[in-house]
Amino acid sequence: MRVTTEPLPQRQVALTIEVEPERVEQAMRRVARRLSERYDIPGFRRGRAPYEVILRTFGREALLEEAAEDLSQEVYREALDQLGLDPYGPGRLEQLRLEPLTFKVIVPLKPEVRLGDYRSLRLPYAPPQPTEAQIMEVLERLRRDNAIIEPLSEGMAAPGLMVTVALKATDEEGKVVLEEEVSFLLGQEEPPLPGLAEPITGMALNERRTFDLPAPGAEGKVLHVEAAVTGLARYLLPDLDDALAQTVGDFETLEQLKAKIRDDLAAHLRRDYDADYAMRALEALVAQAEIEFPPQMLEEEIDELVSDLRRTLRRRGQELEEHLKARGQTLEDLRAELRLQAEARLRRGLALTQLAREEGLAVSEEEVEAEARAVQERLQVSAAIWEQIAPQVVADIRSRILADRALRRLVEIVRGEAEARPEPAGSLSSEA
Structure with missing residues (x-):
């Protein structure tokens, strides 16, 4: 031969x-x-x-x-x-x-990945700090949450009052599109129907009116509205002082409350920043890496995205075929649409796998088994079904833990916080 x-x-x-x-x-x-x-x-x-x-x-x-x-x-x-x-x-x-x-x-x-001098990658790390405007926004929300609503036995709807309105809106064919009682702060909050504030203003308690409003999202069409003011109330905001701080939590002073808000906002901003920072670090790694893979691997990644979409649609009570028909697409159209997303995801995954290899990262069997047991308990499937799905579940768990670990190491590297590099392990594949 x-x-x-x-x-x-x-x-x-x-x-x-x-x-x-x-x-x-x-x-x-x-x-x-x-x-x-x-x-x-x-x-x-x-x-x-x-x-x-x-x-x-x-x-x-x-x-x-x-x-x-x-x-x-x-x-x-x-x-x-x-x-x-x-x-x-x-x-x-x-x-x-x-x-x-x-x-x-x-x-x-098998794919081949060469990361280059990834240990020299650096990205500035500067999580944003909350601004005074953001702190005041939270304080104003707390004031609104603790507002005193004082019902009125008479009067007319005016800006600044809490107005309760019984609404019935029908379209031009007579179909009821909204029928409910709603409350909103007139002149300060968006009403449930755009344009409702103007005809409501000046209505007396228990007064009824009919009027037309533009139909939302349907240019040139109108809604016929029947409205009755069923309640009026003063909306009294508490002062921004120590008493408010004592009302909303275990605080003695307004400054203590503001300090807690500042810390919470800083933690929230940092979580968002850290997630974005990790993705930017990964994109930087992929951008400098040389990554090659066979077409078959990309097609399998597209298969996974299609399967993910199918599962998502089923949870919403829709089949993929119905979804494609509604969009005027074929399965081939969808696969073409997903190709760039699949390639980007594949490159990120291969880069992280190679980084884990070069950094000597590993996942213990104990970690995998513990998480697999948790998944089995959460799914509550029979032993027979679990035996069928367990190999794939275990493989997914191991892959996810390793990818998370590699991403954390990458963040340490680009922040200049990683320890000395271990012995190189070579590229993902050494085949010709």
Whole structure:
């Protein structure tokens, strides 16, 4: 067997495998024996017809084609062993020539990732601090939450009053689109129907009016509205003082309350900043890395995104096919739409995997088992079902923990806080 290789872009290699004639002849004779046992050949008992008779009866090409099918996987595995290749996935038969018997197979190789001098990556780290305006916004919200609402037995709807209105709105076909009692601070809060504040202003307690309003989101159409003011109340905001601080929590002074608000806001801003910072660090790592992967790997990533979307839609009571039909899309359109997202996700995942490798990061079996037990308890599935899904669940848990650990290490690196680099572990793949 003679094997030649041709490197291809995107982590693929073309193998041309030419099988020696003697081996082909032996395979054809095995095929002939099977055919003689399977079919009645005039003048011979089943299984006793000579090879030359089978050859004349069925034709050389038919025997050769079946022999090629028999040999294909066998010689493919031998070729991989001969070259020392460990493919990412199944090879794809690109070409078959019968005389001489030659297979051309496209083999996807495992991805290759070279991170470069990632230990020199740096990003400035400066979490934002809460502004006085943000602190005042929280204080104003606390004032509103602790406002005193004093009902009025008479009067008219005016800005600054809490107004309760019984509404019934119908469209031009008479269909009721809103029927409820609502309360809002007139002139300061958005009413449930745009434009409602103006016709309500000046209405007396228990007064009824009918009027038209523009239909939201439907240019040129109107809603017919019946409104009755069923309640009026003064809305009294507490003063911004120590008494408010004592009302909302275990504080003695307004300054203590403001200090707590400042700390909470700072923690919230830092969480958001840290999440964005980690993603920027990962994008910087991916941008400087050399990452190659076979097309098959990208298609599998798209498969995962499609499956994720299918599960999300099902939770909402919709099937993917219905979703695509409503958008005027085919599955091929969706896959094309998801391609860039899938490629970006794949590159990030490969970069983190390689970083974990080079940094010597690992996940213990105890960690994985503990989380797997928690998942099993949360899902509350039978032992039989768990046995089926456990391998994938465990693999996902291990991958997620390792990725989280790698991302935390990357953040330490770009902030200049990482310890000395461990011994390099090489790239993700060392294949040619």
